[in-house]
Amino acid sequence: MSRKKISEKEIKLLCLRSGGMCAFHNCSQSLVQEGTELDDSVVTGEIAHIVAYESDGPRGDDSFPEEERNKHTNLVLLCRDHHRLVDAQWRTYGVPVLHAMKQAHEEKIRALNKQDTDSPEAMIQDSLHSSLLAVSHLPAFVFSAPTGYGDREDGEVKMALHYPFDKWELTPFILKESRLYTFHDLRKSNNPFRSVSSSSDIQMIPAQELWESAEGKRRYQTLLNRSLYKFTSRLSMQYDPKHYRYFFPAINDTEERSVTYRPPNQRRSDRKVAWPQRRKDTGELKNLWIHLATSLRFHEVAPLQWCLSIRPERHFTSDGKMPLPSKQIGPRSTQLKARMYNDLYLNEVHFWRDYLSSGKPQIILNFGSQSAVVSTAQLLTFDIDWPGVAGDVKPFKNQVYTHDLFSYSELMQVLDGEEEGYEEINDELDEI
Numbered sequence: 001m002s003r004k005k006i007s008e009k010e011i012k013l014l015c016l017r018s019g020g021m022c023a024f025h026n027c028s029q030s031l032v033q034e035g036t037e038l039d040d041s042v043v044t045g046e047i048a049h050i051v052a053y054e055s056d057g058p059r060g061d062d063s064f065p066e067e068e069r070n071k072h073t074n075l076v077l078l079c080r081d082h083h084r085l086v087d088a089q090w091r092t093y094g095v096p097v098l099h100a101m102k103q104a105h106e107e108k109i110r111a112l113n114k115q116d117t118d119s120p121e122a123m124i125q126d127s128l129h130s131s132l133l134a135v136s137h138l139p140a141f142v143f144s145a146p147t148g149y150g151d152r153e154d155g156e157v158k159m160a161l162h163y164p165f166d167k168w169e170l171t172p173f174i175l176k177e178s179r180l181y182t183f184h185d186l187r188k189s190n191n192p193f194r195s196v197s198s199s200s201d202i203q204m205i206p207a208q209e210l211w212e213s214a215e216g217k218r219r220y221q222t223l224l225n226r227s228l229y230k231f232t233s234r235l236s237m238q239y240d241p242k243h244y245r246y247f248f249p250a251i252n253d254t255e256e257r258s259v260t261y262r263p264p265n266q267r268r269s270d271r272k273v274a275w276p277q278r279r280k281d282t283g284e285l286k287n288l289w290i291h292l293a294t295s296l297r298f299h300e301v302a303p304l305q306w307c308l309s310i311r312p313e314r315h316f317t318s319d320g321k322m323p324l325p326s327k328q329i330g331p332r333s334t335q336l337k338a339r340m341y342n343d344l345y346l347n348e349v350h351f352w353r354d355y356l357s358s359g360k361p362q363i364i365l366n367f368g369s370q371s372a373v374v375s376t377a378q379l380l381t382f383d384i385d386w387p388g389v390a391g392d393v394k395p396f397k398n399q400v401y402t403h404d405l406f407s408y409s410e411l412m413q414v415l416d417g418e419e420e421g422y423e424e425i426n427d428e429l430d431e432i
């Protein structure tokens, strides 16, 4: 295949959207020189392909249409060093990771441009520091059937559900316009929803069909996000609906809680996850408890590229149970600021990655005959706040999780257990 040149229009679009800066996290090197009286402006940076132009290039993919390869949506502006890095370490910087990086960077540029024109108040932008894990496998179908339950009767449906014997089998569902939507195969006579939905007029909707409309995509995303309620509760966590986050409650509402996890390059150890604060001088209790918390959400970062974002946070209570009024805390202080506490932040992300996956290279969300698999092997942290202050960002050694025999066979079991036709969309997602 002879390599076609990227059109002027696509280059302009790319440079405009990336603000002429390297899109690599925390680099922001300026790569476009303004024109002079004698010369046109010039791009001194490099344009990297997310999916390579050539099929055998870094992240090359035969199935990716040739005419899409030179579009700005498949391109990312990088400085020379970072272009080399992402092409040399193409396993680490896979397609979903580069898409997420590009999206975070372009959002940051949009926010900066907005601040130039908006009132001073808009200068205090909510910062979003989050770390992304690539989703490597998703349910190929959503099932839908008529139900007698109304849109808001989730509680009633939960009471009438036949919960699966396997406590890790998750049963997220949505009620909409007298129909129930779920990843569970409603054609099976023993499905968990058999008492709450009709066995006639069952629809089997391909995920890709749903993703074509904004509403369909939202429903799919909601099902994925709702599966995290039960998943995290199996890991002793609770949901705080006011702040859309999961936290560790005190044991019996009153006692300190610890869990075990494996810190980078160390043995498993205990970590306090809910504990009361004491005055340093007197040791007296302060009426303040700190609970480790995290915001977890599924996002589609590019067509067919889904990620799970982990954002470490804090939950505060006065006595282990009663949430502190948010007035007293300020909404922002419950988010850890990556820029200020980079090491702390990354350790925290590592903690969640390890805890949620039980130290394995993947998190498996099991929906009976289908499943979602989140790979924990790759981790990138994004900061779409202001660019970091020079000198306060320390490099983080990303610890690669490899499959051991057990976790590999567990994954194969999940993939093998699925019926024919289920693999199709997942072939288009990245391989683990």
Ligand SMILES: [Zn+2]
Pocket: 022, 023, 024, 027, 028, 029, 078, 079, 080, 081, 082
């Ligand atoms: Zn760079």
